Amino acid sequence: MRNKPHGPWGAAVGLVVLHLLSVAVLEPGMNIWPPKVGDLIWRVVFGTQAISGFGLIILALALVALSGVVTRRRGPLRLVLGAGVLAMVLSGAVVISTALDYFQLRSTLRPESLVAWDAGVAVPLVMGVLAAMTFLVLAVGANTALGAMVSADSLREPRPGPGLIVGQTPKDDA
Amino acid sequence: MNRIQQAPRAFVVALYVAVAYLVVSPFLYESQRLLPADPTDFDWRFGAEGFILTAVTTPLIGLALGTFLAYLRGDTRGQRVLAWTCLALVVVLVVIWVGFLVDLQSMVRSVPAEAIGIVKATAFRSAVGAATAIIALLGLSIGGFRAAAQVAGSKQ
Numbered sequence: 001m002r003n004k005p006h007g008p009w010g011a012a013v014g015l016v017v018l019h020l021l022s023v024a025v026l027e028p029g030m031n032i033w034p035p036k037v038g039d040l041i042w043r044v045v046f047g048t049q050a051i052s053g054f055g056l057i058i059l060a061l062a063l064v065a066l067s068g069v070v071t072r073r074r075g076p077l078r079l080v081l082g083a084g085v086l087a088m089v090l091s092g093a094v095v096i097s098t099a100l101d102y103f104q105l106r107s108t109l110r111p112e113s114l115v116a117w118d119a120g121v122a123v124p125l126v127m128g129v130l131a132a133m134t135f136l137v138l139a140v141g142a143n144t145a146l147g148a149m150v151s152a153d154s155l156r157e158p159r160p161g162p163g164l165i166v167g168q169t170p171k172d173d174a
Numbered sequence: 175m176n177r178i179q180q181a182p183r184a185f186v187v188a189l190y191v192a193v194a195y196l197v198v199s200p201f202l203y204e205s206q207r208l209l210p211a212d213p214t215d216f217d218w219r220f221g222a223e224g225f226i227l228t229a230v231t232t233p234l235i236g237l238a239l240g241t242f243l244a245y246l247r248g249d250t251r252g253q254r255v256l257a258w259t260c261l262a263l264v265v266v267l268v269v270i271w272v273g274f275l276v277d278l279q280s281m282v283r284s285v286p287a288e289a290i291g292i293v294k295a296t297a298f299r300s301a302v303g304a305a306t307a308i309i310a311l312l313g314l315s316i317g318g319f320r321a322a323a324q325v326a327g328s329k330q
Contacts, residue, residue: 009245012317015310016238022306023231026299033295056231063238070246 010076013067020060024053040105047098048124054091054131061087061138069145077142077149084139088132095128178246189243190252196236197259200229220281223274224296227304230267234307234314237263241318250322257318260311267308275301 028049036042061080068076102121109117178186204225212218237260244252278297285293 009317009321012241012310012313013238015306015313016234019231019234019303019306019310023303026303030295030299059235066242070242 009071010067010073013063013076017060017064020056020063024056024060028053040101040108043101044098044105044121047094047101047128048121050094051091051098051124051128051131054087054128057087058131058134058138061135065138065142065145068142072149074146074149077146080142081139081146084135084142088135088139091128091132091135095125095132098128099125178243179248186243186247190240193236193240193243196239197233200232201226204229216277216280220274220277223270223277224300226270227267227274227300230263230304230307233263234310237311237314241314241321244318245321245325248325250326253318253322253325257315257322260315260318264308264311264315267304267311271301271304271308274304 032042032046032049035046061083064076065080068074068080098121102117102125106114106117207225208218208222211222213222237256241253241256241260243249244256274297278293278301281293281297282290
């Protein structure tokens with residue numbers, strides 16, 4: 001069976017993705033509200049909370065990519081390519097800034113609480129690095145799928161006109 | 175014919191069971207916290223509504239994957255069952271969502287002034303998350319019914 005684009009399907013996937021993104025933003029967002037950008041502890045907590053929302057964003061992008069591949073539409077794949085690169089850069093920036101902030105914060109913490117803090121920040125940082133790599137892989141995968149679609153389409157499309165004989169130029173043909 | 179249509183039946187059944195697990199498990203998990211049930215108790219009711227509204231993300235993912243699987247298989251019965259499940263969940267969630275908003279008004283009046291901000295923020299998160307989930311489930315239901323009709327039409 002050749003899969004064709006389905007209007008209702010595209011809308012449904014878009015709505016599911018909207019829900020996933022809203023939860024990915026709202027859940028951690030409520031834990032760090034109101035923002036206190038000047039506070040070092042708030043910045044570290046912000047980083048770890050932001051990283052906790054990356055899983056749902058990855059799921060949302062994967063769903064969009066899957067729908068693009070199945071329905072053979074380029075729009076969703078282009079979206080995943082752009083959003084994947086952007087998310088990779090942003091997640092990388094969050095991981096690096098959180099790590100730098102934590103190194104600064106660590107010197108001010110009590111020695112008996114260091115182990116708990118180290119574990120509480122190291123795990124999200126590792127997850128953040130994995131998330132950044134996943135965003136990159138999603139973008140690369142979307143790009144590869146787009147390339148495959150373009151080459152498949154160019155093979156399918158009939159060439160216009162009678163065609164040229166080897167050694168002949170369009171002018172000669174005219 | 176695509177690969178998923180050629181896949182062994184046992185594999186497809188296993189995928190549907192995984193989908194059912196994703197749909198049911200969050201509600202079962204939340205039910206541990208909600209038992210014994212006492213709908214006449216305002217605190218229990220408000221808490222239960224909040225828990226159910228925030229537990230809907232995983233079932234939504236399960237239903238999206240299930241509908242996708244049924245669509246790829248060209249399984250019209252599966253598509254219709256999942257579309258009806260989405261629709262039933264929409265009806266239940268809309269009732270709970272409205273009840274939650276009504277109870278929220280009473281809750282805001284009864285909590286101390288310093289706690290109103292936290293209650294409103296938590297309620298906002300639950301209400302907006304559930305609203306987007308309800309819209310997505312409705313979209314999945316409509317999409318499932320239409321795709322099933324298209325597949326059924328192309329088979330005839």
